[in-house]
Amino acid sequence: MDRNHYRFRSLWSLPAPAGPVYHALERIEDYPRWWPQVREVTRLDAAGGVVRIRSVLPFDLMATLRETRRDPLAGVLETRLSGDLDGWARWTVTPAGPGTALARYDQEVDVRTPLLRRLALPGRPLFHANHALMMRSGRRGLAAHLQAV
Numbered sequence: 194m195d196r197n198h199y200r201f202r203s204l205w206s207l208p209a210p211a212g213p214v215y216h217a218l219e220r221i222e223d224y225p226r227w228w229p230q231v232r233e234v235t236r237l238d239a240a241g242g243v244v245r246i247r248s249v250l251p252f253d254l255m256a257t258l259r260e261t262r263r264d265p266l267a268g269v270l271e272t273r274l275s276g277d278l279d280g281w282a283r284w285t286v287t288p289a290g291p292g293t294a295l296a297r298y299d300q301e302v303d304v305r306t307p308l309l310r311r312l313a314l315p316g317r318p319l320f321h322a323n324h325a326l327m328m329r330s331g332r333r334g335l336a337a338h339l340q341a342v
Contacts, residue, residue, distance in 0.1 A: 196312065197309075199301070199302050199303075199320070201301075202299050203328040204297050205297075205298070206294075207293065207295070207339060208293060208340060209294060210288065210293070211268055213339060215265060215268055215270070216307055216318050217284075219263065221242055227290050227334035227335055231244060231246055231255065231335050232327060240259060241257065242258055243276075245259075248326060252308070254277040255276050255277050256274045257275045257276050258272040259273045261273050261281070268285040269286075270283065271284075276305065277305055278305065279305050280300065280302030280303055281300070282298070282302075283299045295336065296335075298328065
């Protein structure tokens with residue numbers, strides 16, 4: 194396995210129906226309002242944007258996102274990532290009970306940043322922990338955002 198290749202999966206149980214969750218997730222330009230680690234999103238057009246991400250580690254990651262699938266009926270949002278991260282990410286939103294939804298996040302990427310590539314072996318556990326912290330914060334932020342809307 195390539196030491197610069199990562200697969201992530203997160204499951205977010207959210208206190209809102211699937212429709213509003215999907216709608217919030219498709220509006221990437223709003224992510225910085227509720228997800229502290231998503232520092233900036235610049236829309237390029239209706240199907241893409243540039244995102245700047247910074248979690249607890251002292252560096253920013255920049256990625257261009259290009260929508261590859263938007264299927265509200267299936268609850269799927271999928272993007273192609275390029276830049277510091279090269280690969281794909283997908284949200285799948287499904288009902289989980291009365292007034293609740295499950296948002297599943299899958300991501301498969303290769304790290305392209307030279308520093309992170311050099312630190313791949315010793316830093317791998319730290320990179321996974323950093324991602325987990327970012328995702329927990331994102332779930333909390335989206336849950337609060339959905340309650341406020």
